[in-house]
Amino acid sequence: MANSLASMLEAKNGGGSCSELAATLKNTLDYDQLTNCMRCGFCLPACPTFRETGIEAESPRGRIALMKAVADGLMDPDYAFETQMNHCLGCRACEPACPADVKYGQLLEQARDSVERHTVNHRWWVKLARKTAFDGVFPHQGRMRFLGGALQAYQRSGLRKLVRGSGLLKLFPKHMEQMERILPDASYRGVLEQMGSLHRAAGERVGTVGLFRGCIMDVLFTETNKHTVELLNAAGFDVVIPDTQNCCGALHAHSGEQAGAKELAKRNIAAFRAAGVDWIVSNAGGCGALLVEYDHLLHDEPEWAEGAAWFAKRTLDVSKLLVEHGRLQASAAAAVAAGKTQATAPSCGGSCGSGISFASADKVRITYQDSCHLRNVMRSPEAPRKLMRSVANAEFVELYESDRCCGSAGIYNLTQPDMAGQILDHKMDHVKRTEAHYLLTSNPGCLLQMKLGIEKHGMSGRMQAVHLVDFLHERLCKTEH
């Protein structure tokens, strides 16, 4: 069947020579995973790009069929193939939907890695920007800091005002201009520089946590990192922030820069092993999803197998650590366990047991946009919800289709602005209907995208997007230990 198909396609398209890219893809793609796809179509309803377009090639089943066709020598990976691989958000909502448990995310990374090694289709400035970002900036915390400082200077010096006033931004694509407006204030000094590396638990110690600070998180959301440390301390954890850790490598891995991702992974494993932690905690779903897959990332490097498994096994999201191991106050914990919509946590300063609870001063309505990677890869959709439901005086409303990607997807909203914008518009229609005061998220990319959506849809007067950690931190009630 395969040979006859190849000749059919050749006849239909005047043939195709076997390119270098095709050869690389044949070597790189995991043929077992391609075979495991039984084409049942269960992934289709989960896929955002399929839903936006209704086109089979824009679905996981379609993309796997294309990869398999290349691996089988049925088609040469042309420009359309490259485009299609880049069109996927990588949200991996297809994976929980897949009966056969096909590792789609891994196939996508393998395909993108091959494409990146051979593509002639990127324009020179895209190549330069990628090279600068992936090799020059992300792997180096110092340079991230420097960029953060530069951004901070730009934001504080009045230059921003000048630039915005000058109309200079109009020279950039519209989505870049919008992005500039919602960027939070950057910081030159990250969590480590501001707080130091060791933070003791309040009261009896539950365990030691290594904080994965992230790179973008630490430059753009330093406060969130600080709040994470304080929340963890309050809930009974010693927190260590190893200073030799660096970028997780997720943006590399998802953009087809496997080698870069592996180097970063090794440095992180070494850093956290040296710190001797019980858990490694992340507050960014996008980072966390790669951290828990370090064992897969390094699967072909046996000398790293043990370290990678050690690392992957003990990495989890801050919300899950709090819910499963944190010292939550008895009544709050009961509310958490019961999954009540409105908890009856005592007011701040109450004396009913040790641990933390959350209470809002004003009655607020909150909703939540899942981080795809927290949900589909770390498989932890419940923990954030349990925490939100435990906040006294806050009403949690489920956002319709909160489990669907918001279109941020790493740098997707910059590289594929049309599709990202379309997905965001649909998302904001649902957000509007929640009439929430706070739209909470668990990942910096989603948070920025939600801020963008709120701005774009003129909702900034009545709603704000906030990281779940920041929201909880502000409503933290500590009791005596």
Added chain:
Amino acid sequence: MLHDTVKSKLRAIVGDRWFKDDPESLITHSYDGTPMLQSLPDGVIYPENTAQVSAIMKVLQEHRAPVVSRGSGTNLCGGTVPVEGGIVMVMHRMNRILEVDLENLTATVQPGLITKQFSTHVEGLGLFYPPDPGSMAISTIGGNIAECSGGLRGLKYGTTKDYVIGLEAVLANGEIIRTGGKLMKDVAGYDLTKLLVGSEGTLAVITEATLKLIPPPKTKKTMLAMYKDLYGAARTVSKIIENRIIPATLEFLDNPTIRVVDDFAKLGLPLDMDAILLIEQDGDPETVERDIALIADICRSENAERVSIAANDEEGLKLMTARRSAFTALARLRPTTILEDATVPRSKIAEMVLAINEIAARHQVTICTFGHAGDGNLHPTATTDARDKDEIHRVEQAFEEIFEAAIQLGGTITGEHGVGLVKAPYLEWKIGAAGIEMMRGIKLAFDPNNILNPGKMFAKASRKRVVLRHG
């Protein structure tokens, strides 16, 4: 191979954007949900309305070009694989609910509508559309109609054919016909509605459907009966029916299936049982209570080791999830999963299950069996690897014997998946040579040039081995 003039005529009808013949589109329309089948079309077209479908068919008829109309391509009989090339017509753009008639309790929809979206919509209006194929989250109503899809509720509520009361369809020559309507009674001539339901895209392209809706059941209750005695489980199925009780769902899982389901879903299912029955009844609270109690008695009288009745909806859902995850769990065992659907009279379930096990053992292949026991509709499922040619050959031989066994027991080669490409060689076993001739005559009347889904349903050569025995 499709001539460029045909392509440009098609482009003129739908616009450049909605006719595609690039390698990406051809590859991604060369398959459906059936394992190991693939064949490239010459082009893919996405019509927006009935007028476009009609215009497309006129062009294709003129040039004698084959066409396969297709929804989401989830079918399991190779029904939408374009084996003779030509055009794949994707109906996704025609996906609207045109009307829900609350006075007549009917809905009129376009074929590309996703089944689940439709049933959710009518449930929101306090109505019920019972057909629930396993693929309903993505399969389309048009695809359900073409294949006459079934599901877990077929026993009490029937399948798709019982809910389609009117159709609009485009014939091979581009003419548009309307059959039936919002009528509960209609005997004006041959029943073309019923004929088109399950015709697998070989007679016409369905462009609109009027569906019957019913009031939803008030309440439901779920139970699980566990057996160390396969016969006991099977006898229970017959006895429940004999006792004039028709459950909403009556599902069967054999031991290998129980094992993989539990390994996957960790539900604490009894691994030492030979079979379990999953039973659900719905309706008025008193009826449900009475039926469930009676069914539990019957189970016990037929040597059920344990009978457990779900205390609440949540527990019931957990049990139903066990059944629904059977396919999922089996799919994780080996790379290739071949799910078939041999069907026998309900009294022959036990014999059929034994026959399947015996045949699988003889051919040294793994076949797990689960299915809609209440309908007599079993899903013997082979877990195998398409790359192992020798094993695949043995699987094919085993399935051939399984179909033969089903026919011998007065059953059929397919209960809900359709004939398509996969079962075409066996169709004659079920309906006989005269039956095939009659069907060919009908096909000829609708589609004289054989352009609608050619190569399906009618095989070039039938398998002759079986001795037919009707009754």
